[in-house]
Amino acid sequence: METMTRDTMVSAPQPIDAIEEVATARDWAFERQDADEIAIQIGGSWCEYRLWFVWRSDLAALYFSCGFDMRVPKERQDAVYPLLAKLNERLWLGHFELWSDEGWPTFRHTLLVPDGVGVSGDILQHLVDDAVAECERFYPAFQWVIWGGKNADQAIEVSLLDTVGEA
16 A cells, blocks of 8 residues: 655645545544545544544535544533633634534535645644544533533643653
């Protein structure tokens, strides 16, 4: 299997094909839903993440979400919404949301891909890396609100403590 460098331009004609090439090269488990949709599962430090990509040719837009492997119980969902707002204030790209029916916290972003521009392996890898990094960074805050009974400010303060030195 050929390994792609981060700067390699993906030759696939549309972004979902390109994502499949990246997933294959990185040995990620994936399922191609149809020509415009792919689901990928990757491991993180805290949990497994479900990546979902959907291509909308009419918008020339690639929808991307990175779902946590956790569910927010219905009775805790109202406590999570202030956390989402506070976390989203800290982001430059993308945002967190809660799929209320399923109770899944999710990071979401849409990438515009005009015709003729193409998508590079570098762009796709950055998209995934950035999303997973944000999910990993804020995973503890979700846990504190859902299971620790903390409010949004407390959860962020406790989960983002910078450690000094080595243990």
